[in-house]
Amino acid sequence: MARYGMVIDLDKCTGCQACVVACKSENNIPISTPEESEEGRKISWMEVIPRVEGEYPHVTVKFIPRPCFHCDKPPCTLVCPVYATYKNDEGFVAQIYPRCIGCRYCTQACPYTVKYFNWYKPRWDAPLQACFNPEVSVRPAGVVEKCTFCHHRLMKAKEKARGENREVRGEEYQPACVQSCPTGAIYFGDLDDPKSTVHLLARDPRAFRIMEDLGAEPKVYYLSEK
Amino acid sequence: MRDYARIRDLEKLQKDIGKDAQVFSPILLKPTPAYWATVLVLSAILGWGVYAYIRQIQYGLGVTGLNRPIYWGFYIINFVFWIGIAHAGTLISSVLRVTSTEWRRPFTRAAEAVTVFSLPFAAINPIIDLGRPDRLLNVFRTPHFTSPLLWDVVCISIYLIFSVIYFYIALLPDLAMCRDYLISVSPFRRWLYKTLSLGFRYDEKRWKKIEWWMNGLAIFLFMVVVSVHTNVSFVFLMTLQPGWHTTILAPYFVLGAIYSGCAAVIIIMALLRWVYRLYNYVTDVHFQKMAKFMIALALFWLYFTGIEFLAIYYGREVAPMTIFHAKVFGAYKDVFWLMFLLTFLIPLTLLVIPKTRNIPGLVVASISIIIGMWLERYSVIVPSEAYPRMANFVGLYFPTWVEWSITAALLAGFCLFYVLFARFFPILTVWEVREGREHGLQHFVSEMKAFYPGEEFHG
Amino acid sequence: MKLTRRDFLKWSGGTAVAAGVLHRPLSSLLQADDFSSEWGPGTETYIPSTCLLCPCACGILIRVVDGKAVKIEGNPLSPVNQGKLCPKGHSAVLELYHPDRLKKPLKRAGKRGEGKWVSISWEEAVQTFAEKLKELHHQKKPHTFVFLKGNGYGLTTGKMIERFLQAFGSPNLVISPSRSGMDGAYWATQGVSGVDYDFSHTRLILSFGASLLEGQKSLVHFMNVFGNSRGENRGRMRLIQIEPRLSVTGAKADLWVPIQPNTYATFALGIAHILIRDGLYDKEFIEKFTAGFEDWIDEEGKVREGLKTIVLRDYTVEHVSEVTGVPLDTLLQVAYEFARTRPAIALSDWNATWAPDGFFTAIVVHSLNALVGSMDVPGGVLLPPSLPSGELPPLPPDTPTQAPILPPEKALLPSLPEWPFFQNLMENRLPYMPEVLFLYHTNPVYEYGKGEKIRKALDSIPLIVAYTSLMNETAEYADLVLPEPSVLERWEDVPGFASGTTLVGIAQPVVTPLYDTLPLGDFLIRVAKAVGGSLSSAFPFENFEEALEAQLNALFSARRGTPFTDPLEVANIRSLEERGWWTPVESSLEDFKTRLLEKGGWVDPYYPYGEPSRIYQTPTRQFEFFPLVWKRLGIPTPTGPIQSAPSDPEYPLFLLPYFPLVLWNGGGELPWLQEVLSPILPVNWDSWVEINPETAKKLGVEDGEVVWVETPAGRVKTRAKVYSGLPPDGVAIPAGLGHTSYGRYARGKGIPVAEILTQDSVPHTFFPSWFSTPARIRKVRE
Ligand SMILES: Nc1nc2c(c(=O)[nH]1)N[C@H]1C(S)=C(S)[C@@H](COP(=O)(O)OP(=O)(O)OC[C@H]3O[C@@H](n4cnc5c(=O)[nH]c(N)nc54)[C@H](O)[C@@H]3O)O[C@H]1N2
Ligand SMILES: Nc1nc2c(c(=O)[nH]1)N[C@H]1C(S)=C(S)[C@@H](COP(=O)(O)OP(=O)(O)OC[C@H]3O[C@@H](n4cnc5c(=O)[nH]c(N)nc54)[C@H](O)[C@@H]3O)O[C@H]1N2
Ligand code: SF4
Numbered sequence A: 001m002a003r004y005g006m007v008i009d010l011d012k013c014t015g016c017q018a019c020v021v022a023c024k025s026e027n028n029i030p031i032s033t034p035e036e037s038e039e040g041r042k043i044s045w046m047e048v049i050p051r052v053e054g055e056y057p058h059v060t061v062k063f064i065p066r067p068c069f070h071c072d073k074p075p076c077t078l079v080c081p082v083y084a085t086y087k088n089d090e091g092f093v094a095q096i097y098p099r100c101i102g103c104r105y106c107t108q109a110c111p112y113t114v115k116y117f118n119w120y121k122p123r124w125d126a127p128l129q130a131c132f133n134p135e136v137s138v139r140p141a142g143v144v145e146k147c148t149f150c151h152h153r154l155m156k157a158k159e160k161a162r163g164e165n166r167e168v169r170g171e172e173y174q175p176a177c178v179q180s181c182p183t184g185a186i187y188f189g190d191l192d193d194p195k196s197t198v199h200l201l202a203r204d205p206r207a208f209r210i211m212e213d214l215g216a217e218p219k220v221y222y223l224s225e226k
Numbered sequence B: 001m002r003d004y005a006r007i008r009d010l011e012k013l014q015k016d017i018g019k020d021a022q023v024f025s026p027i028l029l030k031p032t033p034a035y036w037a038t039v040l041v042l043s044a045i046l047g048w049g050v051y052a053y054i055r056q057i058q059y060g061l062g063v064t065g066l067n068r069p070i071y072w073g074f075y076i077i078n079f080v081f082w083i084g085i086a087h088a089g090t091l092i093s094s095v096l097r098v099t100s101t102e103w104r105r106p107f108t109r110a111a112e113a114v115t116v117f118s119l120p121f122a123a124i125n126p127i128i129d130l131g132r133p134d135r136l137l138n139v140f141r142t143p144h145f146t147s148p149l150l151w152d153v154v155c156i157s158i159y160l161i162f163s164v165i166y167f168y169i170a171l172l173p174d175l176a177m178c179r180d181y182l183i184s185v186s187p188f189r190r191w192l193y194k195t196l197s198l199g200f201r202y203d204e205k206r207w208k209k210i211e212w213w214m215n216g217l218a219i220f221l222f223m224v225v226v227s228v229h230t231n232v233s234f235v236f237l238m239t240l241q242p243g244w245h246t247t248i249l250a251p252y253f254v255l256g257a258i259y260s261g262c263a264a265v266i267i268i269m270a271l272l273r274w275v276y277r278l279y280n281y282v283t284d285v286h287f288q289k290m291a292k293f294m295i296a297l298a299l300f301w302l303y304f305t306g307i308e309f310l311a312i313y314y315g316r317e318v319a320p321m322t323i324f325h326a327k328v329f330g331a332y333k334d335v336f337w338l339m340f341l342l343t344f345l346i347p348l349t350l351l352v353i354p355k356t357r358n359i360p361g362l363v364v365a366s367i368s369i370i371i372g373m374w375l376e377r378y379s380v381i382v383p384s385e386a387y388p389r390m391a392n393f394v395g396l397y398f399p400t401w402v403e404w405s406i407t408a409a410l411l412a413g414f415c416l417f418y419v420l421f422a423r424f425f426p427i428l429t430v431w432e433v434r435e436g437r438e439h440g441l442q443h444f445v446s447e448m449k450a451f452y453p454g455e456e457f458h459g
Numbered sequence C: 001m002k003l004t005r006r007d008f009l010k011w012s013g014g015t016a017v018a019a020g021v022l023h024r025p026l027s028s029l030l031q032a033d034d035f036s037s038e039w040g041p042g043t044e045t046y047i048p049s050t051c052l053l054c055p056c057a058c059g060i061l062i063r064v065v066d067g068k069a070v071k072i073e074g075n076p077l078s079p080v081n082q083g084k085l086c087p088k089g090h091s092a093v094l095e096l097y098h099p100d101r102l103k104k105p106l107k108r109a110g111k112r113g114e115g116k117w118v119s120i121s122w123e124e125a126v127q128t129f130a131e132k133l134k135e136l137h138h139q140k141k142p143h144t145f146v147f148l149k150g151n152g153y154g155l156t157t158g159k160m161i162e163r164f165l166q167a168f169g170s171p172n173l174v175i176s177p178s179r180s181g182m183d184g185a186y187w188a189t190q191g192v193s194g195v196d197y198d199f200s201h202t203r204l205i206l207s208f209g210a211s212l213l214e215g216q217k218s219l220v221h222f223m224n225v226f227g228n229s230r231g232e233n234r235g236r237m238r239l240i241q242i243e244p245r246l247s248v249t250g251a252k253a254d255l256w257v258p259i260q261p262n263t264y265a266t267f268a269l270g271i272a273h274i275l276i277r278d279g280l281y282d283k284e285f286i287e288k289f290t291a292g293f294e295d296w297i298d299e300e301g302k303v304r305e306g307l308k309t310i311v312l313r314d315y316t317v318e319h320v321s322e323v324t325g326v327p328l329d330t331l332l333q334v335a336y337e338f339a340r341t342r343p344a345i346a347l348s349d350w351n352a353t354w355a356p357d358g359f360f361t362a363i364v365v366h367s368l369n370a371l372v373g374s375m376d377v378p379g380g381v382l383l384p385p386s387l388p389s390g391e392l393p394p395l396p397p398d399t400p401t402q403a404p405i406l407p408p409e410k411a412l413l414p415s416l417p418e419w420p421f422f423q424n425l426m427e428n429r430l431p432y433m434p435e436v437l438f439l440y441h442t443n444p445v446y447e448y449g450k451g452e453k454i455r456k457a458l459d460s461i462p463l464i465v466a467y468t469s470l471m472n473e474t475a476e477y478a479d480l481v482l483p484e485p486s487v488l489e490r491w492e493d494v495p496g497f498a499s500g501t502t503l504v505g506i507a508q509p510v511v512t513p514l515y516d517t518l519p520l521g522d523f524l525i526r527v528a529k530a531v532g533g534s535l536s537s538a539f540p541f542e543n544f545e546e547a548l549e550a551q552l553n554a555l556f557s558a559r560r561g562t563p564f565t566d567p568l569e570v571a572n573i574r575s576l577e578e579r580g581w582w583t584p585v586e587s588s589l590e591d592f593k594t595r596l597l598e599k600g601g602w603v604d605p606y607y608p609y610g611e612p613s614r615i616y617q618t619p620t621r622q623f624e625f626f627p628l629v630w631k632r633l634g635i636p637t638p639t640g641p642i643q644s645a646p647s648d649p650e651y652p653l654f655l656l657p658y659f660p661l662v663l664w665n666g667g668g669e670l671p672w673l674q675e676v677l678s679p680i681l682p683v684n685w686d687s688w689v690e691i692n693p694e695t696a697k698k699l700g701v702e703d704g705e706v707v708w709v710e711t712p713a714g715r716v717k718t719r720a721k722v723y724s725g726l727p728p729d730g731v732a733i734p735a736g737l738g739h740t741s742y743g744r745y746a747r748g749k750g751i752p753v754a755e756i757l758t759q760d761s762v763p764h765t766f767f768p769s770w771f772s773t774p775a776r777i778r779k780v781r782e
């Protein structure tokens, strides 16, 4: 079975945030108000985290795009009291919205703070609802959500492959953020497939994972700047 | 007419059981306006809290000050805090009962009542905190046993159930007394006493049974007590959050619980003694003993706090050090040092200096400890959330009126339950006191004999 | 063949990707959510079109499910963006479904600016406008009809506007200023109105503050090239960014050179000095294709100093290093790298050109390309041949009688600049007053920070028409507000830029128009018919689609290029065309147009190198260095750097406005973009002022504290954000926020920085001179 993962080249990423907006569009992420945003209630499954270092004129800025890492040993799933977040057979760390009781324990347990809580019932000013992606459910108030690796796209690819009586092809399934990235900084594919780009890049000398010492074994690798 | 009947009841009690009859007077006599005022104010605060919660249900947790990354705030602080308060009652009662410590006798019930009435107000917090309380039962429908939260559900349920049983069994003999002697009370109360006392009679066989159950439960509950707060700490220490992910948290939580719980018992004892004029039951001796116990707890608290911070400081890991700095020198330093003053410096000073080691001094120290321990929970929980490892922002937490209201309502609710209980049931353990009067000396002598072999005691 | 809605649906049906069975949406299982009723049966198509949210013209695929546009994706066949998108592109769906869109033509009911409107029919709108034009015609004042245009529409729409004005007899097409501000330099040195850069093949870019990664006319294309060059596919393109504030582009550059504000020209000439001194320039190119390098003797027999003499004498490395604050060795390193890496490109944008010496800066920066021979070579500065253009019936010889509304000295550029128009309007110095002002994709009341004054000046114009899809600050002051269809509801043909490739993207309606809107082209045709006479005969079309079709026919009959197709095929066509061959892929016009719409556009990959007469259209037919340009224009040669450091002790700081990627050319009206304003500082839905940490400490200002930013032009209150990428004597404020109109998401979010910027006109190019604003920070409570 494929082990899907991501490699993000920090040398390429320019912090344009196309990935962030692509994700919002693909996954029906509710729009925050200025107040909600100020209060830390904005939801953004993908986020670009800047790192400013040094003092003028010896300053550097790095941009670190951060989806959910879909850890192989996810600390977040262990603590859920109702099995509403779990690692599925394909290695995706998933949320079950209709089951989640909203205790926000998993959000605490994720060392990368990638989970988001629906503090309110999501609102869209009419007629913005028209652009909902029908393949992605709209989350109700009170539950936790996060990046799904655009799992619905895999489902679609599988369905298509099944119709054509074949396996899902190498890079047939790409998440929305990957598809959109103007610099091609994000690679996606089967980490276990020796022929895949991500497989090779994950073994690049520049490759690292964030806070590897925590042992969560993220399936998102980064390539350091050259 | 009624007044006359009441006095007649009291006189009969006095004739049969002697001056312990005094304990029944508060539940027999007419309540004062102060009582009604208290009940009214407490109910109002509780009602307001319920309103706040309804708002929260309506609009979602967005009405609170919680956010990303401060996912947990007042509710979880209150949870840990109230679980702590709930600790001391049963613990004191069970430890002292198992060790047959004589001075426990008058106030075991008052202490156990603290547990029984604070536990619901502790356990309700995680439910208030839920985004989807309507799905609470999923915890049983699809339980996931690797979650410490589930262990908490189990532990707290067990603790609550057995504390109530323990409390109830100890209440039975006194309930029977109410049934038998309080003839003049309203039909409702007579029904209440009759029903609740389960036909208890004073015979040897039943006494034996009670003793057996009480001792057995005391031992069992002691273990549960330790496990409960250990489990509460597990909720935190099983995550990788810096400042939470440390084994010290378990004993630290247990100790903190006992510390704040004892403080609560002390305050309540002093209050009961004052309100119900029980000066000759709860005496300075009790308070002196408690004072010394509290000194020991305070020092233990310092010991644990020291270990916690030393370990972090020498580890020099980035994430925990960030929290350490924030707590001790940074954004949370006010909370931290106020907490240190209130939990440690003020009470220790008051308790160590003989001049202030009296009942008022002890009460002030206890209030200080209780507020301090709430702040301690705040400073354990919130700063660790505020500095996510991987983010470019620092979390800020400004609780809203909803959280303040619900927090106040919890306190009010606890007090209300307690006040109502004390209105309907004897708050001192009459039968234990009487038992002490009858068997205390004999018990004391037999112990002395065991300790000091020789002739003198035979005389 | 007519391009009708039915047809487009048929075509798009051809491109539809089988959706399979859509999953039953999970949400229908959820309680507490009433969105499930919105879901339909799930018929899914992908329709190609072109993004118009900025002039980059990225190819897009719109995912349409049950008649609703649900998602924008990049069109992989478009040579501009190759399937990629910027964050704005994704937001086109929000533009379509924006809750505050104008739904019907509006006519002012109360006083101007009072906000009272009545809905009218298009018929009435056309009549009202046509009546006024007829009146002007009869009064022999057609020139008092002034048309202001920004961008965000296609070639044919643009042509219709021009044609309308010409046929009506007005010379007054006023255009909003170019962000790059380099146009003046191309015009002066090459005699052309624009160039393109071959980013795909260059090996070094020397950028004088250009926002290459934040906003330029081929943003996504450049990002794609940038990413590829940093991948394994191709040698790394070096990027050297010279600028005082560390921008996103600076952060991603291989070398960031911090420089004193407004000393770009001196730095460029310092590099020229080293190139010339050490003989590193392209001597052959200079000799063959340039003028003004060596000293020369003019018609009057006077010896004129050429570039070489001036640069060698006035711009010694020590002097340049001192003025610019760039250490000597850095200056030398940059110069040598630029000299030794071929091909290389030097460019700049408004960060350098919207300043007092902006015109000079633009020219000297562009001249570096000539010095190293980067003109008209792969990886250098290109000028793609123009697009095939449709034949329109000849205009009646009813040419304008009056001169343009701006005095001739303002007409150095080939078009009338917008800012001087408003300056002169405000100061009552126009040669004649406009009777009708038509605003299309431009919002001057907001743009120039002089809202109140501009509004007051507008009072004297009898009829103001705003054509827009969202109410904006200027439209609020109009008499007629006419709703335009959104980009996803109308036809356009949009030229794009992709490293010298000639291409045009086709935008087509992908959903049934939501409201009673009309494309500008249709409106102009209907007005022309209503006015009648020569205007009517200039527009022999039933509707805009017919006019567009004429253009598409021209593409077919040009006998070059191809509808978008995969890169291999494009490369194949290029090599064929290089050898002078061309074979049509489609046999018939019908087939061609069908394919065009299926693929999203047309491209001609062939670039004809070595046609100097196309590249250099100056009087000398050569690349002219500034001494010659100055002489031609009668401008005295500047002797030293223009004083730029703030000299006013009252205002010790230098204010650097900048556009975050998502706010360039609008964006504040789209909520997804408000949520991602800055990749560096975590502020959303609000403005901020960036301050160096040291300076903040000195002023006692904390991160996040609200402060006053004061300049001689005014003051604004906003929150301070500490950023060490800023020099101690600089402050920076993002532009594009602080609207008072423009829909609920833009209104009241942040502050409009334009209000406190210096608005003097840059000599000769007439941009507002934003980059010369001194400032100070005041605590709100002292
Ligand atoms: N993220 C983001 N990016 C943006 C925008 C945005 O809103 N957001 N806005 C866009 C806007 S409004 C602008 S003005 C630009 C500024 O981007 P710049 O690159 O600074 O563009 P300008 O100088 O304004 O555009 C005029 C240029 O077009 C080119 N040009 C004109 N005619 C032709 C032609 O016939 N053929 C060729 N090949 N080239 C020609 C010339 O190079 C001329 O200099 O940035 C655009 N990019
Ligand atoms: N101060 C300042 N002025 C500038 C610039 C600057 O950077 N600063 N940049 C200059 C440059 S490069 C440019 S391109 C221009 C851009 O300037 P404008 O063209 O004025 O750009 P925007 O403010 O983005 O949009 C103008 C109006 O177009 C309307 N609009 C949006 N979409 C549509 C549509 O589909 N149809 C119609 N009819 N209207 C629509 C909106 O209502 C908006 O109010 O500004 C120029 N002026
Ligand atoms: S889209 Fe690509 S370049 Fe842009 S922020 Fe995301 S990863 Fe970086």
Ligand code: SF4
Binding pocket: A068, A069, A070, A071, A074, A075, A076, A077, A093, A109, A110, A111, A112, A113, A114, A115, A146, A216
């Ligand atoms: S990144 Fe966080 S949420 Fe995602 S799998 Fe890992 S621990 Fe869980």
Ligand code: SF4
Binding pocket: A079, A080, A081, A082, A083, A084, A085, A095, A099, A100, A101, A102, A103, A104, A105, A106, A107, A143, A144
């Ligand atoms: S918030 Fe939901 S998913 Fe997370 S731990 Fe609680 S129940 Fe599980």
Ligand code: SF4
Binding pocket: A022, A023, A024, A026, A027, A045, A046, A067, A068, A146, A147, A148, A149, A150, A151, A175, A176, A177, A178
């Ligand atoms: S993989 Fe999909 S869900 Fe995850 S960040 Fe990217 S677009 Fe969003």
Ligand code: SF4
Binding pocket: C051, C052, C053, C054, C055, C056, C057, C058, C081, C085, C086, C087, C088, C089, C090, C219, C220
């Ligand atoms: S760069 Fe311009 S044309 Fe391309 S997607 Fe972004 S806004 Fe649209």
Ligand SMILES: [Mo]
Binding pocket: C151, C177, C178, C179, C665
């Ligand atoms: Mo522009």
